[in-house]
Every structure is written in structure tokens, then in C-alpha cells.
């Protein structure tokens with residue numbers, strides 16, 4: 001089976017190769033990642049802020065005092081869109097970007113999809129309208145730390161976007177499927193701006209989605225074979241983790257795991273040999289990259305791969 005190749009370092013080098021879309025969530029842009037985030041943001045083909053994500057962008061790069069915390073940054077591109085229920089977007093930030101004239105603020109009221117999902121749906125819409133036949137790569141910024149339900153939701157969206165099996169091909173994006181109707185709010189009311197047709201979002205599968213959040217870059221490795229290029233030690237490492245979705249809650253201990261993902265790796269300090277891996281059973285966290293090594297992973301089901309994101313070099 002062909003390997004799927006992953007090379008997130010190109011995202012921090014400015015626009016090279018295939019286009020990518022960035023969705024900025026409402027999570028801190030750490031001062032230590034201010035310059036790497038800027039490269040990622042400037043190199044993107046499509047820049048979207050999820051609701052209060054626009055406040056973070058404004059405070060880090062556009063507010064009058066934002067440049068005093070670091071070197072002066074000029075010509076930071078504005079977002080193409082700010083999308084969500086807009087309960088977090090500040091008025092001053094909204095009017096700043098609206099007056100600049102490059103940003104469209106889109107209010108989407110649904111109480112059944114999150115601001116993040118509304119942004120992904122917008123990326124899908126633009127790809128369908130656009131001339132380019134190819135899906136863009138997608139980068140979510142933020143969303144793995146902060147509130148636990150939001151963290152889990154970010155992982156949920158990664159799963160929604162992830163194809164069942166890895167392949168060298170683009171993901172099959174067939175027509176969107178509908179879920180069965182979910183319960184209304186306890187009062188049974190359809191709120192202002194919602195429609196009776198509102199439902200939990202179903203997202204199209206995508207070949208390449210990364211999440212970059214605080215100190216980690218993470219993505220899903222689908223069932224199959226993968227090669228991972230995170231050899232740039234100015235950006236990545238030293239730690240990484242291979243995180244399965246299965247739970248092992250029975251009484252057997254991690255020395256004798258009974259079930260879980262069968263994962264084999266090459267290129268790590270503690271390579272995995274196919275011992276079943278599960279949360280509560282045998283789990284590889286705080287593993288280490290090995291210098292100069294490309295990493296190969298073979299897995300019999302989807303897992304999360306996470307690698308440490310280093311602070312900007314001064």
C-alpha cells in the first residue's frame with residue numbers, strides 16, 4: 001500500500017507548493033509562536049477567523065500597541081472571512097476589519113454546528129465555487145487546549161474530515177450525507193436565525209488537515225502507511241505521541257494489552273512494534289523523534305499523531 005506523505009514544515013515557510021486554508025480559532029496566539037504563526041497566516045491561500053479568533057488576530061498584529069511586544073509587523077493580511085454566531089467577535093474588531101474592506105463578516109446562527117464547523121463548510125463552499133478542482137490542505141489553528149469539550153470537538157472535527165484509509169490520492173469528497181435529526185433545545189423552540197432544517201454538520205472528507213495548537217502540531221493518521229517529515233529541529237520536537245481512540249478499561253495491565261490499534265513505527269527513540277495500543281492500556285506518549293530520521297508509521301486503524309511545536313527562535 002502506498003505511503004501518505006506528511007510535511008508540515010512547508011506551512012511555516014510561506015506559500016510554497018499546494019495552497020492551504022487557515023481557520024483561526026478563538027485561542028491565544030502565544031508570543032513565542034507569534035512569528036511562526038505569521039508565516040503560516042501570510043502563506044495561506046484562504047484565511048478565515050472563527051468568530052472570536054478575529055479578536056486574537058487583531059490583538060496580536062493589528063492593535064495599535066501590538067507591535068511593541070515584538071518586532072514591527074507590517075502588511076499582515078486581513079482575514080477573507082470572519083464566520084460564526086458572532087457572540088465572541090468584539091465590536092471594535094468587527095468594525096476595524098470591515099472598514100479595511102477586505103473581510104466579509106458572515107453571521108451563521110445554527111445552534112447545531114460550531115463556529116469551527118461553519119468555517120469548514122465555508123472552505124468547502126469556496127472550493128466548490130472555485131475554478132481549482134483540487135481541495136486545499138486545511139490548517140486549524142488553536143483548539144487543542146482550553147476547554148475540554150472544545151478540545152474534544154476539535155478532535156471530533158478532525159475525525160469528520162479524516163478518510164477511512166490513507167492513500168496517495170485526494171480524499172473522495174462525494175455528496176454530503178445527512179445525519180438523522182437530533183433533538184431540539186429543551187424548550188423545543190427554533191431560535192431566531194435557525195431553521196427547522198438545522199442539523200449537526202456533516203463535513204466532506206479531506207486528504208490533509210493539520211491542527212496547530214499551543215505546543216503541538218497534530219493530525220490523524222488513517223488506517224494504512226504514512227511517512228512523516230518533521231526533521232526540522234528549529235520547528236519540531238523533541239517529543240511526539242501516537243494516540244489511539246480505543247479505551248482499555250478492563251483489569252489487564254499495560255504489560256499485557258489485549259486490544260487496541262496495531263501500530264508499527266520506524267524513526268522514533270522508542271519504536272512501536274505492533275503491540276496493541278489503547279488509552280488505559282499501552283500508550284506511547286512522550287516519545288522522541290530521532291535526529292535526521294524520516295518517520296514511518298503503519299497502523300491498522302486511525303490514530304492521532306502529535307509532535308511538539310518549538311517556540312520561535314529569536
Ligand SMILES: Nc1ncnc2c1ncn2[C@@H]1O[C@H](COP(=O)(O)OP(=O)(O)OP(=O)(O)O)[C@@H](O)[C@H]1O
Pocket residue numbers: 025026027050051052053084085087088089113114115116117142143144145146147148150151154
Ligand atoms: N476554550 C476553548 N478551547 C478550545 N477551543 C476553543 C475554545 N474557545 C473557542 N474555541 C474554538 O474557537 C472557535 C470560536 O470560538 P468562539 O469563542 O468565538 O465561540 P464559542 O461560542 O465559544 O464557540 P462555538 O460557538 O463554536 O461553541 C470555536 O468553535 C472552537 O473551535
Ligand SMILES: Cc1ncc(C[n+]2csc(CCO)c2C)c(N)n1
Pocket residue numbers: 085110111112113114115182183
Ligand atoms: C445534543 C446537543 N448538544 C449541544 C448542543 C449545543 N450546541 C452544539 S453546536 C452549538 C453552536 C455553538 O455555536 C450549540 C449551541 C446541541 N444543539 N445539541
